[in-house]
Amino acid sequence: MTRHLAMSDRIEDYVLAHTRESDAAGRLRAETAALAQARMQIGPAQAAFLALLLRSIGARRCLATGTFTGSTALAVAAALPAAGHLVGCAST
Numbered sequence: 001m002t003r004h005l006a007m008s009d010r011i012e013d014y015v016l017a018h019t020r021e022s023d024a025a026g027r028l029r030a031e032t033a034a035l036a037q038a039r040m041q042i043g044p045a046q047a048a049f050l051a052l053l054l055r056s057i058g059a060r061r062c063l064a065t066g067t068f069t070g071s072t073a074l075a076v077a078a079a080l081p082a083a084g085h086l087v088g089c090a091s092t
Contacts, residue, residue, distance in 0.1 A: 012045075015045045016044075016045060019044045019045045019048045020044075020048070021044040021047065021048070022074075022078065024074065025044070025047065025071065025074055025075065025078075028069060028070065028071050028074060029041065029043075029044070029071060031069070032068070032069045032071060035069070037068065040068045041068060041069060041071045041072075042071055042072050042075070047071065047072070047074075047075035048075075050072070050075050050076065050079070051075050051076070051078060051079035052079075054076060054079040054080065055079050059079070059080060059084070060080065060081060060083065060084050060085070061084065061085045061086075062076045062080065062084070062085075062086050062087070063086075063087050063089070064076060064086060064087070064088040064089065065089045066089070066090070067088040067089060067090040068090075070088065073086060073088045
């Protein structure tokens with residue numbers, strides 16, 4: 001599986017069973033998994049939790065620093081309202 005949050009196996013099984021990701025996020029995660037630095041991407045449960053936090057605080061603007069293949073930025077963008085704004089900064 002992808003990145004893990006610190007939790008018991010029982011909680012992790014529950015979270016993974018109830019986590020949904022978009023087709024685009026799933027394709028991006030699969031393509032990123034083939035890269036040497038694949039461990040840098042977040043997992044579906046982490047992306048869902050981040051989206052929950054952003055929606056909870058009513059975020060409208062976000063800054064993504066250290067963008068790798070964009071899986072975190074995709075999760076953030078999907079959580080923002082239609083008029084939201086995301087700036088992604090990638091290093092080479």
